[in-house]
Structures are given as structure tokens and as C-alpha cells.
Amino acid sequence: MAKNTDIRYRNQLLYSVFVRDYGKNGTFKDVEQDLDRIRSLGTDIIWFMPIHPIGKIGRKGSIGSPYAISDYRAVNPDFGTINDFIQLTDEIHRSGMKCIIDVVYNHTSPDSVLSAEHPEWFYRDENGKPEAKVAEWWDIADLDYKNPGLWDYLIKTLCYWAQYVDGFRCDVASFIPLDFWKMARAAVEEVRPGAFWLAESVETGLIQRIRGNGEYCLSDSELYQAFDACYDYDIYNELADYLLGKGPLGKYLDRLNLQECIYPENYVKLHFTENHDRIRTAALVPDFRNRRHLLAFTMFQKGISFLYNGQERSAAAFANIFEKEPIDWTGPDLTDVIVKMKKIKKSEIFAAGTFFADEVRDGVVRAVYTRGEEKIVGLFAIGGGSVGADTGLPDGPYRNLYSGEEIYVFQGAVPIGEDPVIIGNL
DSSP states (O other), rough: OOOOOGGEEEEEEEEEOOOGSSTTOHHHHHHHHHHHHHHHTOOOOEEOOOOSSSSSSOOOOTTTTSSBSSSTTSTTTTOOHHHHHHHHHHHHHHTTTTEEEEOOEEEEETOOOHHHOGGBBOBBBBTOOBBOOSSOOOTEEEOOOOOHHHHHHHHHHHHHHTTTTEEEEEEEEESSHHHHHHHHHHHHHHHHOEEEEEEEEOOOOHHHHHHHTOOOOHHHHHHHTSEEEEESHHHHHHHHHTTTTTTTTHHHHHHHHHHHHHHTTTTBBEEEEEOTTOOOOOHOOOOOOHHHHHHHHHHHSSSSSEEEETTTTTTOOOOTSSOOOOOOOOOOHHHHHHHHHHTTTTTHHHSSSSEEEEEETTTTEEEEEEEEEEEEEEEEEESSSSSSEEEOOEEEEEEEEEEEEEEEEEEEEEEESSOEEEEEOO
16 A cells, blocks of 8 residues: 555545536536535545547547547647636635546557657557557557656656646556556655545456466556555456346455455555446446445445446436537436435544445345444345344444434344434444
């Protein structure tokens, strides 16, 4: 783990914004107009998916992927001007939030500024043609980190943006040398002390595939030497399998519990049920009640909570990042779940306590934080109806921190209805 990582990130909420699909016009101004609502969710950090211009050669779709960047040091003119972006970051800071931007340093578009000015900085096949190591990413060209000049250029670029933003989400960080990330973090620290670094770590299967091809790929454990937080891809497939009826809930919970044992003591995981690369939760879990419980459980987990724009209104359409498809804000509202869970998660036990989760009935999760004599227990019916479930707590009256209602534990159990149950002896 980065030695100076603050475990209080575990109390925080990160909200992802894809500017292109945001608001009426898909501009920085549209996001600025919605900052009060974003903040009201309990958001601490806004993550902007790539804000840079997109290449024209080899585009996927009519607009192209925001991850096929043509110029790291400019903003996409469709979103506005650099001054518009700076004003947006100023307003974010005035509202008490922070913001980070996407860093896409594994590759550029084939017609990028760097490909024109420094073609020697690109990975090439045996015929000398620039290419991507992942075949399905045919709209980009991979950078070659054997070139010291590339390191210097990219780090200077990070320091430029660090004048305005509070950190970086680093795309497929696993493919880039660990020493680069360490050097970059040290340089940015001089410009923006305490910057937040989020790694898009990759699935275990992809690690095996890339390494099996003789290429470089970092595990989560290695990335934690330079980053504050890593993605949840080490357990996402097991969650998706359960929600699709392809695997047991217990397997997912076992993988979740393993995080507590295999990562450094101050590890921070980004916990999510959807993002721009994965199916929307509303499509995966059509039952609104179960979706509410799942969101509450995800936010209850040990780590920083994550929302993808539109998730709070049950947006169900898959995020097509190659086209402009405005977010549907008309679905069932999950805002109350988010606000309640964020308030609960401010407690210190969520940052400093130990975490364990198990399945106490079919589709019902019991998750427990322990810190000395303090204990908090959450019960979430993510795959079932109204049931009674064992708490592991002494009998007696408790207050459900989620609903505010008094609840009685009898023979160790409580009923679970429309709302999750969160009780303890804090």
C-alpha cells in the first residue's frame, strides 16, 4: 500500500461522470449545474472519465472511445474549453468536494500528438507496425515504456493537471511499470500534496492471459505500493455469477472476506456493482427491493463506495462509450439508500474496524465490523424476500441505523423487510 494512504477513504463516496452523456448538452457546464445534487448524495470525490480529445483514425462507433485519446494536454472541445473545465473544478472545490480525472497511459489513439511527434515511443509488432497488446482494442496504439523520454512527458502532464484536480483514476494501471507509478506519485505530491490515486486493477483472468503472452501485468498487491485504492475486479465476476444465477453467493462473500487478509492493513478497495465497462445494476437486478439491498450492502463494505452516473436513478441501458447516449434519469430513485448509507458510513468503525460477511439464509448477507468492544452488524436481503435472520448479537432492543426505527433482537434474530437492518453497540 502507498505508505501515506489515509484509511478514511473507506468512509467516502466517489461519483463517476461521463461528460458526453451528462445533462442536456454533455458539457462541463451541464455538470456544473448539477453539482448541488451530486453533493447532496454525500459525494466526496467526482471522477471524470477522459476529458481529452478523441482520435479520428480507427474510431469505434461514430464518436469513438474516450479512451482513444489524441492529446493528453487538451480538453475535448465537445465538452467546452479548458477555462470551462477549470471553472468546474473551482466550483467542485467550493462545494466541499474533490475531483479526479482519468489517466489513460497504456495507449493513445493511432493519430495522437505523441504518435506524430514521437513514433519511437510506441509498442510495435514484428513488422514494425504500432499495435495494441489486447487484440480487441484495435482502435488504439500501445505506448512503450522502454523510452525514458515518455516517462518524463507523461509525468510532466500529470503535474500540469494536478494544478486543478485532486488526483487520478488510472486506466488499466496493471499494464504500466510499477516504477513509473511510484515516480509519478512522488512528482505529483510536490504539486498536489495528498493527491488521491485510484488504479483500475484488472481481473485475475486477464492477468493470467497477459502474463501468459509474455507481457507485463501487475497484480492488486503490487499496485498497492503506489496507489491508494484498487478496483474490485478481483471479486466482481463472482458477484455477477451469483446475480445471474450461475454461482453461489458464498463464493462471492469468501472472495470479499479474502481481501481483508491478503492486502496490506491500510488497503482501500473501490466497491461497485456497475461502471462504464460493466452491465448496469438495474439490468442485472430488475427487482427494485433487491437492488436497494444490494446497493446498501455494497456501500456497507470495507472500502470507498462508488456510483456511476445514473445509477442513483436506476439507469438500465448499457453505457455505450462509442456513441452519445444521454443518461435516463427517470427510473426508480435510489437516492435515499445512498444518503442513508453514506451517513452511517461516517462512523470510524468503517475505516478502522475489521470486516467479515457470510450468508445466514438464502440470499441474505450478514456483514459485521468489529473494533475492540464495538460491533456493527448489517443484514441485507440481496436475493430474497422478507425473512428473519440471525444477527449474532445479544437479545434486546436496538435502533436500526438505516431506518431510524427501534427493532428487537429475539433469540439472536430480527425480521428483514423492505429496508436493510443495521444495528450494533456503537
